[in-house]
Amino acid sequence: MNNIRKNRVKDQAFKYWGIACTFLGLVLLSVFIGSIIVDGVQRIDWDFITSLPSRKAERAGIFTALMGSIWILIFTTIIALPIGIAAAIYLEEYAKKSKLASLLEVNISNLAGVPSIIYGLLGLEVFVRILQMGASVIAGSFTLALLILPIVIVSTRESIKAVPKSIRDASFALGASKWQTVSQQLLPASFGGILTGIILALSRAVGETAPLIVIGALAYVPFAPASPMDEFSVLPIQIFNWISRPQHGFETNAAAAIIILLLITFVMNGIAVYFRNRWQSKLK
Numbered sequence: 001m002n003n004i005r006k007n008r009v010k011d012q013a014f015k016y017w018g019i020a021c022t023f024l025g026l027v028l029l030s031v032f033i034g035s036i037i038v039d040g041v042q043r044i045d046w047d048f049i050t051s052l053p054s055r056k057a058e059r060a061g062i063f064t065a066l067m068g069s070i071w072i073l074i075f076t077t078i079i080a081l082p083i084g085i086a087a088a089i090y091l092e093e094y095a096k097k098s099k100l101a102s103l104l105e106v107n108i109s110n111l112a113g114v115p116s117i118i119y120g121l122l123g124l125e126v127f128v129r130i131l132q133m134g135a136s137v138i139a140g141s142f143t144l145a146l147l148i149l150p151i152v153i154v155s156t157r158e159s160i161k162a163v164p165k166s167i168r169d170a171s172f173a174l175g176a177s178k179w180q181t182v183s184q185q186l187l188p189a190s191f192g193g194i195l196t197g198i199i200l201a202l203s204r205a206v207g208e209t210a211p212l213i214v215i216g217a218l219a220y221v222p223f224a225p226a227s228p229m230d231e232f233s234v235l236p237i238q239i240f241n242w243i244s245r246p247q248h249g250f251e252t253n254a255a256a257a258i259i260i261l262l263l264i265t266f267v268m269n270g271i272a273v274y275f276r277n278r279w280q281s282k283l284k
Contacts, residue, residue: 006043022238033262040096040255048256053220053238057249059282062257065238067224069264070219072234075141076148076205083145083200084152092157093182112150119147120214128215135216138228138253142209155197192275203265226234235261 051061076269091108097102123143132141165185187194212234219241221233235257242254 003086006025019024020250036255036258036262037090040257040259041250043256048253049260052222057247057253060242060250060253062235062260064174064224065120065233065235066260068221068232069234071137071228072140072144072212072230073206075138075201075228076144077198079145080148080152080201084149084198085156085194087149088153088156088160089182089187091153091177092160093186108150108153112154115210116147117210117214118207119143122146123211123215125153134223134229135218135231136229137225137232139215140212140217140234141228143215144205147208148170148205151201151204152198155201156190156194159193159197160186163189196272196276198267199275201202203268203272206234206268207236207261207265209234209240212237234278244272246249 049066050057050063052063053065054060063130091105093100120143123146124141125131126133127139127142131139133142167182167185167189171185176184217237218231218233219237221228221231225232239254239257239261240255242250245251
């Protein structure tokens, strides 16, 4: 009985400790975001979104960085999605179970935890120097595609695994081929989970700075990209550039840009949560 009571006391202590840590984290996060909103919301207007960078804080805007982020996001999606989903389908449905396949699966999972700057060094050597893409939008997109590929592969595999085995068996019983079962049954049934993983991966990509700085993305670009081979900047780099300047006006600009970047991230995560809940409700 004494051991049972001691365990209950420990459980209660861990519970209250967890609640206290969660509450403290929420308070600190609220203070941090609140201070950013107070500093930056007054600066957000149409001129701020559509203006080019400037050495004068009151005239500087995020247009070039915002357009660079959009270009990077589009091309990263185009590159990473087909490769990631195809690799996940092969590993989950077609690859034979062997030591090589197990080693490959472990390495893919480990790659998801590699620091992003390592991908930047890889992109610098392969895409910028060997393939001679320069510090262009397409080089940045390939680099970020490598960064999110492990996340896309792992999330897609887990979504396919979650499809009930009865769906596979019913499809095969009706005479469907392997590819017909995958394309017409498994992928539609797992679409919500796959899309959730993709959006979360892209949310990480849109906030990355280190890999793009390594490959040569610029802090000051006086024009928006017009082609995949143009030089570019992105919102995180623009924020870093502004926050490093001594003038208070640039700190206000940085706070406003952070708000816009947070809104983009929150919207993407909200879409991911919506599709995940909708997908789970269909499986019940």
